[in-house]
Each structure stands twice: as structure tokens, then as C-alpha cells.
Amino acid sequence: xxxxxxxxxxxxxxxxxxxxxxxxxxxxxxxxxxxxxxxxxxxxxxxxxxxxxxxxxxxxxxxxxxxxxxxxxxxxxxxxxxxxxxxxxxxxxxxxxxxxxxxxxxxxxxxxxxxxxxxxxxxxxxxxxxxxxxxxxxxxxxxxxxxxxxxxxxxx
Amino acid sequence: xxxxxxxxxxxxxxxxxxxxxxxxxxxxxxxxxxxxxxxxxxxxxxxxxxxxxxxxxxxxxxxxxxxxxxxxxxxxxxxxxxxxxxxxxxxxxxxxxxxxxxxxxxxxxxxxxxxxxxxxxxxxxxxxxxxxxxxxxxxxxxxxxxxxxxxxxxxx
Amino acid sequence: xxxxxxxxxxxxxxxxxxxxxxxxxxxxxxxxxxxxxxxxxxxxxxxxxxxxxxxxxxxxxxxxxxxxxxxxxxxxxxxxxxxxxxxxxxxxxxxxxxxxxxxxxxxxxxxxxxxxxxxxxxxxxxxxxxxxxxxxxxxxxxxxxxxxxxxxxxxx
Numbered sequence: 001x002x003x004x005x006x007x008x009x010x011x012x013x014x015x016x017x018x019x020x021x022x023x024x025x026x027x028x029x030x031x032x033x034x035x036x037x038x039x040x041x042x043x044x045x046x047x048x049x050x051x052x053x054x055x056x057x058x059x060x061x062x063x064x065x066x067x068x069x070x071x072x073x074x075x076x077x078x079x080x081x082x083x084x085x086x087x088x089x090x091x092x093x094x095x096x097x098x099x100x101x102x103x104x105x106x107x108x109x110x111x112x113x114x115x116x117x118x119x120x121x122x123x124x125x126x127x128x129x130x131x132x133x134x135x136x137x138x139x140x141x142x143x144x145x146x147x148x149x150x151x152x153x154x155x156x
Numbered sequence: 157x158x159x160x161x162x163x164x165x166x167x168x169x170x171x172x173x174x175x176x177x178x179x180x181x182x183x184x185x186x187x188x189x190x191x192x193x194x195x196x197x198x199x200x201x202x203x204x205x206x207x208x209x210x211x212x213x214x215x216x217x218x219x220x221x222x223x224x225x226x227x228x229x230x231x232x233x234x235x236x237x238x239x240x241x242x243x244x245x246x247x248x249x250x251x252x253x254x255x256x257x258x259x260x261x262x263x264x265x266x267x268x269x270x271x272x273x274x275x276x277x278x279x280x281x282x283x284x285x286x287x288x289x290x291x292x293x294x295x296x297x298x299x300x301x302x303x304x305x306x307x308x309x310x311x312x
Numbered sequence: 313x314x315x316x317x318x319x320x321x322x323x324x325x326x327x328x329x330x331x332x333x334x335x336x337x338x339x340x341x342x343x344x345x346x347x348x349x350x351x352x353x354x355x356x357x358x359x360x361x362x363x364x365x366x367x368x369x370x371x372x373x374x375x376x377x378x379x380x381x382x383x384x385x386x387x388x389x390x391x392x393x394x395x396x397x398x399x400x401x402x403x404x405x406x407x408x409x410x411x412x413x414x415x416x417x418x419x420x421x422x423x424x425x426x427x428x429x430x431x432x433x434x435x436x437x438x439x440x441x442x443x444x445x446x447x448x449x450x451x452x453x454x455x456x457x458x459x460x461x462x463x464x465x466x467x468x
Contacts, residue, residue, distance in 0.1 A: 013226030016219055017201040020279055023194055026223050028293070030189040033342040036392040036446070038335055038425030045329040063328055067338050070325030080192040082288075084429060088277045113194030115288045117240060118277035121400045121430035123332055132394075132427045134192070137340070169382030172375055173357040175350075176435055182379050183348040184449070236348040238444075244433045269350030271444045273396060274433035290348070 006031035006136035008079060010110035022098040023114035027079040031136035035077070037067045039084065039130040041122060049126045053090050057097045060131050061105065068135060075105045077135040081114040084130045088118045094129070162187035162292035164235060166266035178254040179270035183235040187292035191233070193223045195240065195286040197278060205282045209246050213253045216287050217261065224291060231261045233291040237270040240286045244274045250285070318343035318448035320391060322422035334410040335426035339391040343448035347389070349379045351396065351442040353434060361438045365402050369409045372443050373417065380447060387417045389447040393426040396442045400430045406441070 007030040012018070016025050040063040042056025043049045049056055068074055085094060094116070102111055112133075122130050163186040168174070172181050196219040198212025199205045205212055224230055241250060250272070258267055268289075278286050319342040324330070328337050352375040354368025355361045361368055380386055397406060406428070414423055424445075434442050 011226070013223060015201075015222040015226055016196075017199055017203050019194075020197075020199075020203060025194055025196075026227070027192040028189070028227055029192070030294075032188060032344060032451075033340070034391075036339040036341070036425050038331075038337055038392075039427035039429075040328075040337075041332075043329055043332075045327075047329050047332060066327040067325060070323070070327055071338070071340055079190075080194075082427075084427075091277075091279060113192050113288075115195035115238075115240075115286065116279045117195075117275050117286075119275050119429050119431050123403060123428045130427065130429075132425075138342075139188075167382070169379060171357075171378040171382055172352075173355055173359050176353075176355075176359060179350055181350055181352075182383070184345070184383055185348070186345040186450075188344060235346075236350075247433075247435060269348050269444075271351035271394075271396075271442065272435045273351075273431050273442075275431050295344075 004139050006077070006139045008077070008136055010112060021095050021114075021116070022102045022111045023081070024111055025113060027113055029079045029136045031139050033137040035068070035071055035073065035135040035137060037064060037133040037135065039122075039132040040064050040067065041127045041130045043127070049124075053093050053128050054097055056128050057094065060129055061101065064131060064133055065105075071137065073135055073137055076107065077137060078112045078133055079136050080134045081112050082132045083114055083116045084122065085116070085118050086121055086128055090128060091116070091118070160295050162233070162295045164233070164292055166268060177251050177270075177272070178258050178267045179237070180267055181269060183269055185235045185292045187295050189293040191224070191227055191229065191291040191293060193220060193289040193291065195288040196220050196223065197283045197286045199283070205280075209249050209284050210253055212284050213250065216285055217257065220287060220289055221261075227293065229291055229293055232263065233293060234268045234289055235292050236290045237268050238288045239270055239272045240278065241272070241274050242277055242284055246284060247272070247274070316451050318389070318451045320389070320448055322424060333407050333426075333428070334414045334423045335393070336423055337425060339425055341391045341448045343451050345449040347380070347383055347385065347447040347449060349376060349445040349447065351444040352376050352379065353439045353442045355439070361436075365405050365440050366409055368440050369406065372441055373413065376443060376445055377417075383449065385447055385449055388419065389449060390424045390445055391448050392446045393424050394444045395426055395428045396434065397428070397430050398433055398440055402440060403428070403430070
């Protein structure tokens with residue numbers, strides 16, 4: 001029998017302001033197996049990046065989808081994004097891209113938390129965007145501290 | 157009965173140099189449920205940011221406190237910070253802010269590891285500081301490999 | 313008896329392009345105890361940084377090794393790196409450094425995912441490189457959803 005799915009809650013607590021884009025404030029995740037996906041850039045399998053920012057965005061998220069799929073996961077498993085842009089002029093384009101495309105990737109508007117940063121440069125001059133991600137795969141079921149009498153568990 | 161608290165150890169190993177500010181080198185955490193808090197900026201609930209750097213700092217950490225509180229957690233649950241500033245001139249102010257305020261937020265000087273970075277820009281021009289955070293909520297109790305005879309556990 | 317080691321798989325899925333340097337695309341990790349290591353800089357125990365970029369690299373990875381060792385872990389426990397450089401001119405040097413040194417640190421070419429970023433500045437002007445890291449220490453063994461009849465576990 002396969003282990004249970006992780007419990008992932010994508011949250012925008014009432015006591016915080018509204019997110020300033022298509023992302024959420026908090027993920028709460030109960031999981032025992034994780035994926036750490038290195039910053040994915042807007043390049044194809046041969047390492048070639050299109051000149052256009054939006055075309056690079058498409059490749060970045062396609063690559064993240066492929067990385068997830070390779071482990072039997074999907075965008076629903078994501079718990080966190082970090083996005084790096086090299087030109088502040090691309091912030092508006094990135095907002096527009098996500099507003100249009102994220103509803104296709106994430107059901108019900110549950111967009112993972114994202115930290116958006118404008119930095120000097122990525123590993124190669126041609127790259128305009130890079131996104132790293134953390135995903136949750138599986139959850140252990142284990143009993144929590146039961147009645148002392150019956151307790152048979154120990155911690156390291 | 158509620159599950160056990162996470163075991164969070166905030167450490168400055170002897171074999172490393174002293175931290176260069178109010179942070180620690182390492183967190184060791186045993187937990188099965190985590191919060192990923194997206195980069196919080198120095199804005200109020202209406203998205204307005206004060207001009208003053210220190211006022212933004214106050215809002216950032218107040219917002220992180222609210223995000224934690226929304227899930228029944230507190231600053232004691234934090235395992236990691238990443239801090240982004242847009243002006244290197246604010247580094248000294250950020251040091252002073254933490255030196256003054258962190259003792260109120262963190263008991264016994266157990267300040268979480270923090271990576272401090274100066275970058276080009278945040279999502280809006282008005283923001284001078286953004287902080288993302290990871291917190292640990294709960295821990296599973298499960299037996300570890302016991303005697304083979306009694307072993308009734310399996311891994312996926 | 314000590315708890316089982318984490319299961320760490322360093323992966324380069326076939327459906328993604330080859331990594332653009334000595335890192336991997338994905339880590340899949342099953343663990344219940346983690347280390348969060350704050351950005352380590354190229355300084356010695358007294359906080360002094362050599363002028364040379366490569367000498368700083370050596371100190372950074374030595375420091376990460378010390379942080380790991382302080383908790384009984386090694387480079388084999390790493391699941392993720394994030395590397396910050398302040399000069400794009402150092403990218404090639406960083407590639408060369410890793411190509412030469414990483415085979416000594418990581419068995420079998422299993423280099424952890426790394427996000428490489430060029431930013432404006434680190435906490436002090438003298439620092440040319442900073443690396444933060446996440447490591448996995450231990451794994452819980454717990455049974456997964458067994459037959460309903462025998463089920464004695466509960467989740468919070």
C-alpha cells in the first residue's frame with residue numbers, strides 16, 4: 001500500500017495583508033519526504049534559452065513540472081517557490097504571466113508562497129529568470145504520544 | 157492529545173567562528189510539520205509601506221509573528237530566516253534593530269540562522285526589506301528500528 | 313540503537329537538460345530531522361577573510377564541513393545549497409573550484425542541487441561568496457496506513 005499523501009495547506013491568514021501577486025503567504029505542510037528542486041532556468045534540454053522573457057517563463061515552469069513528474073509529483077505538491085529576475089522591468093511581465101498561466105497549473109487559486117527578488121545576474125548572461133522550489137511527497141503516519149500506559153514508541 | 161512539540165536546537169558550534177550579528181550558525185530540527193512563510197515585506201494590511209527603514213523592519217517582524225500566530229506558532233518555532241535588503245546602507249540599521257528587538261522576540265538569545273543579502277530590488281520600489289522564514293510545528297513520535305522480532309513497521 | 317539514516321537521492325531526471333555546472337537538478341529526501349545552516353562566508357574563526365576568491369571558497373566549504381561535523385553529519389547529508397557571489401567575474405572561478413574540489417567532498421558525483429546567484433553585497437564588503445545549506449540527519453521509521461483492522465495510528 002502506498003504511503004499517504006502529504007497534507008499541504010496553502011494559506012492567506014486573515015490577519016495579514018493580501019498577497020501582492022499570484023502567491024500565498026504561508027504553506028503548512030505535514031510530510032516526511034521532500035523534493036528540493038534547484039533553480040530552474042528558461043532553457044530547453046540543450047541549454048538554449050529564448051531571448052524573450054515570457055518564453056523563458058514558460059520553459060522554467062515546464063521544467064519544474066518535468067522535475068516534479070519525474071518523481072510522480074505535480075504542482076499540487078509544491079510548498080514554496082523562490083523567483084529570481086535579473087531585470088526589474090520584467091516584474092510586471094512575470095505578474096501577467098502568472099495571472100494568466102497559474103490558474104492552469106494550480107487548482108482553486110492555491111498558489112504556493114513565492115519570494116520574488118531582483119538580482120544582478122544568474123549563472124549565464126542569457127538567463128532572465130530562475131525559480132527554485134520545494135515540494136512535499138509523502139507523509140508518515142505515526143501515532144502521537146498516546147496514553148503513557150500504552151506507549152511503545154521512542155525518540156532518538 | 158496534541159502531538160509533541162518539535163525539537164529545535166539553535167546552535168553555534170565551537171568549531172565555527174562567532175556569528176557576525178544576531179543570528180546563529182545552525183538549526184537542528186526534528187519535525188514532521190513545517191510552515192513556509194513567503195517573503196514578508198514592511199507593509200501594513202493595506203499594502204502601504206512607511207518610508208523609514210526601521211518602521212519597515214517592525215512591520216516585517218510583526219507580519220511574521222502574525223503568520224506564525226495564525227497557525228498557533230510563535231517565534232520559538234522558527235528554524236530559518238533569509239533577509240533581503242535593497243540598500244547596503246541599511247545593513248547597520250538592520251543590525252541595530254535586531255540587537256534591540258530580537259531579545260524581546262527570542263528567549264535566551266536563540267536567534268535563528270539568517271542569511272543576509274543585499275539585492276537590487278524587491279517586488280515594489282517602496283520595499284526596503286523582505287524576510288522569508290521556515291518554522292517547525294510538530295513532531296511525529298515513531299519508534300525507530302526496534303528489535304527485529306517485534307518489528308512491525310515498514311517504509312515506503 | 314540509532315535511528316536509520318535519511319534516504320537521500322540526488323537526481324538528474326532524464327526529461328530535464330543537463331545541469332550547467334557541478335550540481336544536480338533535484339534531491340529527493342525522506343527524513344525527519346534536518347539541519348539548516350546559515351549562509352557561511354569565507355572567513356576563519358576570527359572573522360578574517362582572505363582577499364582571494366578561491367581562498368574564500370575553501371573556507372566556506374570547510375566551514376560547512378565543520379557545521380555538519382558538529383552534528384555528526386557529513387557532506388553526504390546535504391540536500392541543498394544556495395550560493396551567493398558578489399562579482400559575476402567569479403562565476404567561472406567558482407565553477408573551476410567545484411570541478412576540482414567537489415569530487416573530493418561528494419562520492420560518485422552526487423552533487424547537491426545548487427542555486428547560484430550574483431547579488432550586490434553580503435553582510436561585509438570583504439566577503440565574495442556565501443553559501444547556505446540544508447542537510448538531512450535522520451529518518452523516522454513508521455508504519456504507513458496498514459490494514460484498517462490493525463490500524464492503531466492517528467494523525468494530529
